[in-house]
Amino acid sequence: MILKTFGWSFAVTALGLVAAFLYGGWVAFGLVAILSVLEISLSFDNAVVNAGVLKKMSEFWQKIFLTIGILIAVFGMRLVFPVAIVSITASLNPVKAIDLALNDKERYEELVTNAHPSIAAFGGMFLLMIFLEFIFEEREHTWLGFIERPLSRLGNIDGISVCLALIALLGSALFFAGDAHQYGGHHADKTSTVLLAGVAGLITYLVVGGLSGHFESKLEEEEEHEHELEEEAARAGKKFEPVKLVGKAAFFMFLYLEVLDASFSFDGVIGAFAVSNDAIVIALGLGIGAMYVRSLTVYLVRKGTLDDYVYLEHGAHYAIGALAVLLLVTIRYEVPEIVTGLIGVALIAWSFWSSVQRNKRLAAEGGGSDVKSEVSSGV
Template sequence: MVLKTFGWSFAVTALGLVAAVIYDGWTAFGIVAILCVLEISLSFDNAVVNAGILKKMNAFWQRIFLTIGILIAVFGMRLVFPVVIVAVSASLGPIEAVELAFNDKEKYEQLVTDAHASIAAFGGMFLLMIFLDFIFEDRDIKWLGWLERPLAKLGKVDMLSVCISLIVLLISAVFLAPEAHTHAGAQDKTETVLLSGVAGLITYLIVGGLSGYFENKLEESEEREHEAEEAARKSGKRVTALQVGGKAAFFMFLYLEVLDASFSFDGVIGAFAITNDIVLMAIGLGVGAMYVRSLTVYLVRQGTLDDYVYLEHGAHYAIGALATLLLVTIRFEVNELITGFIGVALIGWSFWSSLQRNKRLAAEDEKARPHSEAGV
């Protein structure tokens, strides 16, 4: 089952790591490995959401998502999108950006360094909004309760995430941008940071708005499904799990693609905190995207969702750490390995906490079972 589901991902991983070594040696191998782990970690909860929605779609739309969807996810967002980011931020044509990445690495690095302040501000604001919206939401399951409970209460204040993000952007522009580093030395990038940060904030709000629109369409289809089930019960017919097709499935497909785009976007932006090399970025994120799709298929075929409930928390705390580090890199240099390992450490911690929680619940059930049996 595992080999059948993840076989293509294993093959792509091997090819990607070999390509990284051929491209730039063992350092490139390490960077690609970190990017793979980062992408999988940040997109794990996306795979869980995908599985929960995908199992409701009929076989035709499941195939559409797992074929056309993977082309959009891997080639569109993970391979093309990083080129677009560099091309826009460095005022280059896409073809010129690719040619520089392969043929004139020194000049390419200079252009990326000059554009780093705008990339960091744009990405930092986008990632910060994802993190803030998560921690300010009141969730039934809390990982770090001492922190998440008071933050959930604060989250009842309207537009708090936007206000905090704008304050962080203003502080970054005032204290970090005036000495932003380029290949020509330190320059004042205050205006650039402000404009790019606002653009990142607007992009997040647009993506969130589209996701909300498609989510509403999804909820409408679910309501119709429940009405059909209720009608079947009243008529005495057998109630079966409905799989959505037609227009409702189309809206589900669009919703899944918007969700995937938003998660892949934070992966791409976060990757700039690991490396500026567009080739390594494309390889690492592409391999990671394959695992996200394989995990989605695995969860659907198993018929159950993963019970490591704190992994979603760990992924979002990793996003918050990346957002902070991106903004810091406007002025200061941060080692790429440190940035990557912070995310991996947070995911590992959340995974370990999930295991401990599962063991504790199992022990409590074991203790309660003799009492219930004695009562019988």
């Protein structure tokens, strides 16, 4: 199972590290290894959330996610995206931007750093909406019940997620964007840039999330019907196979996953410049990390980990919320990438531990109800 799922990741790791050594010796080898670990730690929560969506898709679309999707993730976000940032923000043609990336690394790093406020605003708003939509939705299981229960009741208010996201954007523009961090420790007024990018991030979420949500609601209707058929099959002693997302529904879910991955990649791409300003080294390191994120997503789906550890998805969304806040904060202040990565890993590890404890309680109680165990745990 491990080799089948992570085989390509192991192969890409070996090839990437060899390429790094041939390109820049042991120094490049070490930098690529560090960037790979950084990408995995920053994007682990991405894998957990992706698994929650991917498990609803057919095997065909899961393969598309692992093939075409990985090409988009590696070559699009980890290689083309940094160059596109320079091209757009500095009004350069793509050829000139590539030339800067390969031949004038310091100038390239300067341009990317100066573009960070707009990137942080776009990615921060997109990720914040994901967290808010999750936290305001009523769920069967609650992890931090003292937070989730009252907020799920507030979720009945129409448009509350959008309102809070816009308030966060206005706050970021007022308190952070007026003195935004720039290359070399300088600061500049990026208020209009942050507002425009933040609204673009919100619109992107509403459009892509709305389309995928539309088809997901249809899936839920089908699942209710399938549940009835499953009960009938059980009574008749027959095996029942659930229907997976296909066609347009699967396509929009695939699109949603790609946009989600892109948003998670923003901090990794920008944070990579704290380790190296070499575009080749960054592409190799983040590309290896992206392969593991994809493989980990599929592993979580095939092992049914999310069904066994019910709080993992909660922990991942809390990590998303923390990342969104940190992205907005970095418009003005520098936040070490190790801090960002550790916060996400810590929240997911905590939710995993809570899930294990919950399973132990249920086993000790002889399969008692989830509600009883959650109430007794105080969550």
